[in-house]
Amino acid sequence: EVQLLESGGGLVQPGGSLRLSCAASGFTFSSYAMNWVRQAPGKGLEWVSAISAGGGGTYYADSVKGRFSISRDNSKNTLYLQMNSLRVEDTAVYYCAKGDGRTVTTFADYWGQGTLVTVSS
Amino acid sequence: QSALTQPPSASGSPGQSVTISCTGTSSDVGGYNYVSWYQHHPGKAPKLMIYEVTKRPSGVPDRFSGSKSGNTASLTVSGLQAEDEADYYCSSYAGSNSLVFGGGTKLTVL
Numbered sequence: 607e608v609q610l611l612e613s614g615g616g617l618v619q620p621g622g623s624l625r626l627s628c629a630a631s632g633f634t635f636s637s638y639a640m641n642w643v644r645q646a647p648g649k650g651l652e653w654v655s656a657i658s659a660g661g662g663g664t665y666y667a668d669s670v671k672g673r674f675s676i677s678r679d680n681s682k683n684t685l686y687l688q689m690n691s692l693r694v695e696d697t698a699v700y701y702c703a704k705g706d707g708r709t710v711t712t713f714a715d716y717w718g719q720g721t722l723v724t725v726s727s
Numbered sequence: 728q729s730a731l732t733q734p735p736s737a738s739g740s741p742g743q744s745v746t747i748s749c750t751g752t753s754s755d756v757g758g759y760n761y762v763s764w765y766q767h768h769p770g771k772a773p774k775l776m777i778y779e780v781t782k783r784p785s786g787v788p789d790r791f792s793g794s795k796s797g798n799t800a801s802l803t804v805s806g807l808q809a810e811d812e813a814d815y816y817c818s819s820y821a822g823s824n825s826l827v828f829g830g831g832t833k834l835t836v837l
Contacts, residue, residue, distance in 0.1 A: 610772075641826070650730060650830035651765075651773070651816050665824040701773065712820045713763035713778040719771060 608632040608716040610702045615721030622692050626721060628685040628702030633716075636660070636680040639705035641714055642687050644698035644723075654700070655687065659708040670696075692725045699723075731756065731817055731829035738835040739807045747832045749800040749817030755827050757798035761820035764793060764802045767831075768813045776815075777802060804834070812836045 614626040628640070642654040655676040656665045664676050675688040685702055699720040705711030732750040739745040749756065749764075756762055764777040775784050777793035780800065790805045800819070804811055817829040 643826075643828070650733075651767075651818070651828040652730075653818075653826040653828060656824055656826075663824065667825065703773075706778070710820075710824055711826060712759075712761040713775060713818065714765075714773075714826075715775050715778070715784065717765075717772040717774070 608704065610704065610716060610718035612700065612702050612718045612721040615700065615723045617724045617726065618692055619727050620692060620694055620725055622725070623688070623690045624692065624723060626687040626689065626700055626702075626723070628687075628718060630683045630685065630702075630704070633704070635678075635683040637708060639707060639709060639711045640676075640678060640685045641703045641705055641711055642676060642685075643701045643703050643714070643717075644696075645701070645720070646695070646698040649698075651701075652698075656705065656711050657685070663709060689723070692723075694725050697723060697725045729827070731819060731827055733815075733817060733829035733832045735830070736833045736835065738837055739804075740837045741807050741809065743807050744803060744805045745807060745834065746801050746803045747815055747817075747834070749802070749819075749829050751798050751800075751819055751827070753798060755819040755821040756795065756800050758822070759820045760795070762793065762795055762800040763818045764791075765816045765818065766811075766813045767816060773816070807836050809836050
């Protein structure tokens with residue numbers, strides 16, 4: 607059974623940093639691209655970032671480019687999202703989502719339950 | 728990367744059919760056969776219901792079907808059941824290794 611478990615969310619002040627983790631199990635983690643998707647309160651889903659299976663390709667939404675950094679440790683089956691220069695508008699539930707291929711994600715077939723990030727003074 | 732357009736709400740009685748639309752552009756929905764649909768019960772993990780416009784993952788009832796015409800994709804739920812009440816999101820591959828999602832549709836089973 608595929609399981610994705612996010613952690614690392616919490617309350618942070620504007621301008622601060624936070625690192626999210628996603629522990630994966632139930633599939634060959636190193637064979638699939640992975641994604642972060644977020645949902646702000648009362649809003650829809652927003653794709654944030656993706657990383658290829660080997661970690662050599664990283665991709666970002668314009669809204670987070672230059673501030674967020676995605677990475678993975680295939681030896682630990684774990685995905686990360688380093689979030690710097692956080693803004694109030696980054697407040698959201700952040701979901702880890704498994705992609706359908708090694709390099710390109712055309713759909714996310716499994717999702718975690720999310721971790722809440724609140725940016726507020 | 729503008730969000731895809733979905734109606735905010737849809738409803739139907741048990742046993743009826745309901746269709747949810749998802750409108751994008753030629754750079755996403757219209758440009759690729761990579762439209763997917765997700766069911767989301769608040770507080771839970773989103774669930775993939777349809778991928779590549781019309782395909783259903785194993786375990787998804789055949790009451791759920793997808794289609795696409797031009798820049799608009801649709802999800803149809805036939806034989807509505809109480810457990811179908813949820814938020815539904817469409818998504819499309821948008822090129823350059825990115826995805827774009829819709830704003831979501833709240834489906835109410837009357």
